Amino acid sequence: MTTEASTPTTPAPAAAEGGTLRAERVSAWFGTRKVLEDVNLEMGAGAVTALIGPSGCGKSTFLRTLNRMHEIIPGASLAGSVLLDGDDIYGGTLRVTQVRRRVGMVFQKPNPFPAMSIADNVAAGLRLTGTRATDRDGLIEDSLRRAGLWNEVRNRLRAPAGGLSGGQQQRLCIARSLTVRPEVLLMDEPCSALDPTSTRRIEETIGELRSQVTIIIVTHNMQQAQRVSQRCAFFLAAEDQPGRVVESGPTERLFGDPEDPRTADYVHGRFG
Amino acid sequence: MTTQPIAAPRPAPRRRTRTGAGADLAEFAGAAVTSFAITWLIFARLMPFTVQAVGFAVCWYGLFLLAYWLITRDGHGPVIAADRVMGVLITTGALAAVTPILGVIGYVIYKGAPVLRLNFFTETLAVTGPLSAATEGGAMHSIIGTLEQLGVATLISVPLGVLTAVYLNEVRGPLTRPTRLVADAMTALPSIVAGLFVYSILILQFGWGFSGFAGSLALAVLMLPTVTITAEQVLRVVPGGLREASLALGAPQWRTVLMVVLPTARAGLSTAVILGMARVVGETAPMILTAFGSSTLNANVFSGQQDDLPLFVYNQVSSSQDTQVQRAWAGALVLLALVLVLFVLARLLGRPRTARVRRPAPKPATEPAAKPRQERTPR
Numbered sequence: 001m002t003t004e005a006s007t008p009t010t011p012a013p014a015a016a017e018g019g020t021l022r023a024e025r026v027s028a029w030f031g032t033r034k035v036l037e038d039v040n041l042e043m044g045a046g047a048v049t050a051l052i053g054p055s056g057c058g059k060s061t062f063l064r065t066l067n068r069m070h071e072i073i074p075g076a077s078l079a080g081s082v083l084l085d086g087d088d089i090y091g092g093t094l095r096v097t098q099v100r101r102r103v104g105m106v107f108q109k110p111n112p113f114p115a116m117s118i119a120d121n122v123a124a125g126l127r128l129t130g131t132r133a134t135d136r137d138g139l140i141e142d143s144l145r146r147a148g149l150w151n152e153v154r155n156r157l158r159a160p161a162g163g164l165s166g167g168q169q170q171r172l173c174i175a176r177s178l179t180v181r182p183e184v185l186l187m188d189e190p191c192s193a194l195d196p197t198s199t200r201r202i203e204e205t206i207g208e209l210r211s212q213v214t215i216i217i218v219t220h221n222m223q224q225a226q227r228v229s230q231r232c233a234f235f236l237a238a239e240d241q242p243g244r245v246v247e248s249g250p251t252e253r254l255f256g257d258p259e260d261p262r263t264a265d266y267v268h269g270r271f272g
Numbered sequence: 273m274t275t276q277p278i279a280a281p282r283p284a285p286r287r288r289t290r291t292g293a294g295a296d297l298a299e300f301a302g303a304a305v306t307s308f309a310i311t312w313l314i315f316a317r318l319m320p321f322t323v324q325a326v327g328f329a330v331c332w333y334g335l336f337l338l339a340y341w342l343i344t345r346d347g348h349g350p351v352i353a354a355d356r357v358m359g360v361l362i363t364t365g366a367l368a369a370v371t372p373i374l375g376v377i378g379y380v381i382y383k384g385a386p387v388l389r390l391n392f393f394t395e396t397l398a399v400t401g402p403l404s405a406a407t408e409g410g411a412m413h414s415i416i417g418t419l420e421q422l423g424v425a426t427l428i429s430v431p432l433g434v435l436t437a438v439y440l441n442e443v444r445g446p447l448t449r450p451t452r453l454v455a456d457a458m459t460a461l462p463s464i465v466a467g468l469f470v471y472s473i474l475i476l477q478f479g480w481g482f483s484g485f486a487g488s489l490a491l492a493v494l495m496l497p498t499v500t501i502t503a504e505q506v507l508r509v510v511p512g513g514l515r516e517a518s519l520a521l522g523a524p525q526w527r528t529v530l531m532v533v534l535p536t537a538r539a540g541l542s543t544a545v546i547l548g549m550a551r552v553v554g555e556t557a558p559m560i561l562t563a564f565g566s567s568t569l570n571a572n573v574f575s576g577q578q579d580d581l582p583l584f585v586y587n588q589v590s591s592s593q594d595t596q597v598q599r600a601w602a603g604a605l606v607l608l609a610l611v612l613v614l615f616v617l618a619r620l621l622g623r624p625r626t627a628r629v630r631r632p633a634p635k636p637a638t639e640p641a642a643k644p645r646q647e648r649t650p651r
Contacts, residue, residue: 072519097522102522111514113535115532115535124518125522129521129522129527
């Protein structure tokens with residue numbers, strides 16, 4: 001317990017301060033249906049950016065364009081560019097696997113690999129990317145500590161991951177994403193399948209990770225957006241129209257003094 | 273139990289949720305007796321000629337349905353009566369479907385078991401003539417042949433089948449639809465055609481001669497569609513979220529398939545393999561054209577005629593000697609047992625993972641009940 005605070009195996013955290021993502025004029029389609037139009041958004045290092053908005057406004061689609069997960073859906077296409085520390089992730093300089101390694105993702109539903117133990121799940125990123133780790137056990141412990149799960153699973157690392165509770169599984173998925181040392185972590189409604197207690201734990205984890213990795217979180221819960229994020233972007237799609245960013249900026253201003261009346265209506269719960 | 277406080281209230285007695293089972297049974301029996309009596313009256317007293325037992329049974333069954341319907345309608349109304357009669361009809365259908373299978377198994381055991389001795393598994397027919405007793409000689413050469421041919425066929429068809437399933441479900445190229453169509457159609461491929469294919473090309477054209485391996489190739493052709501289609505269905509139920517999770521970690525697709533999708537589907541894939549084996553283990557027609565059969569031991573699957581159990585049964589049962597026909601039944605029994613073993617294996621391996629995960633956790637019974645809960649959500 002006392003050793004919890006001093007992370008013994010963490011190397012110098014300089015490399016993991018987080019990257020900067022900038023979306024420039026991003027539009028996205030599913031087949032012929034345009035779901036996202038002309039999104040410009042800067043998501044800076046050291047801050048949590050929350051993407052809010054009603055269902056079907058393109059938040060999740062936008063999130064998935066940020067690590068090239070959008071394109072694995074058949075018929076999906078996009079326009080514009082996404083710059084990771086200045087490099088276009090859709091340009092020729094970065095391979096798609098490199099992009100996804102640098103921009104990790106946590107999904108709405110906890111999805112640990114059922115055929116693997118807890119430890120193997122955390123280390124899965126190494127095997128899956130063909131990375132040789134000199135200190136695998138140390139890396140596993142470090143990732144689990146950063147995800148706030150170490151104390152709960154330290155005695156059953158070899159147990160199957162399916163035996164964990166939903167909230168623990170989601171933190172395991174966060175730990176799994178952290179093992180490959182991403183610069184950005186995308187979270188797609190990570191708490192929507194969880195109970196309030198687990199939600200609080202995840203939010204605490206997000207707060208602890210903020211200084212190490214850039215976090216972009218999609219959430220339907222406006223209280224959560226206020227609690228965890230420093231910056232916020234409000235997405236909205238009019239009927240039969242693609243989604244757009246109505247307003248973005250510091251979370252405090254967006255919730256306290258929104259410029260656009262639609263933002264005011266949404267954050268005050270008048271629709272959505 | 274022994275330390276329960278005395279003040280604890282007695283547990284409420286369990287309720288029987290099925291009401292009136294006895295009365296229902298009485299109605300059933302009453303209808304059966306009534307219809308039997310009427311049938312007897314018709315057949316033994318009113319009919320001017322005797323009718324076969326089948327007619328009696330059919331008449332009894334028809335009258336029983338009528339009587340049962342009338343009795344239950346009288347007691348419970350037409351809705352319940354229709355429900356009961358339908359229940360009887362459905363049960364009859366299920367029994368009619370199961371009876372032939374049980375009949376076949378029972379008859380094979382009845383015919384085969386008396387001549388099945390230990391030497392059936394340790395001897396061949398090399399020195400067994402037509403006049404030998406049925407208990408002499410054995411089918412060791414056939415059992416070894418079956419196992420070898422089946423093993424080689426599995427080694428050939430399983431990698432191909434699983435790779436095809438991966439192509440159909442994970443890679444999805446332009447050939448997906450034609451491939452699936454061909455695989456579906458190939459399940460209906462007559463086995464003799466597979467045998468003819470191997471016979472005409474490899475044995476006649478290339479001059480390989482008869483061998484167990486040629487038979488294995490024919491079996492592999494027959495196994496391939498079964499393995500492919502079953503494996504594809506198994507891969508389809510692997511949640512897409514796992515693939516996405518793997519890709520989102522920066523894994524290339526081949527590693528995703530190899531390290532996430534296939535291990536997740538492992539149990540189902542074993543079932544696919546065993547279903548494929550069970551599909552071909554009893555094939556006779558292609559083996560006549562390829563392995564040809566033999567009465568002596570040939571352990572080399574790659575050269576020379578080789579026997580297997582279906583050929584053993586076929587050759588023995590076509591002989592004129594009763595002793596050899598009896599030996600064929602013993603061979604059929606062994607073959608049946610082999611299929612049974614394969615299916616039991618398939619069921620064991622195909623069980624859901626959760627059932628097996630629970631097993632290595634017998635501790636909670638001895639620990640205080642509160643402890644596991646504490647572990648889950650420590651504050």
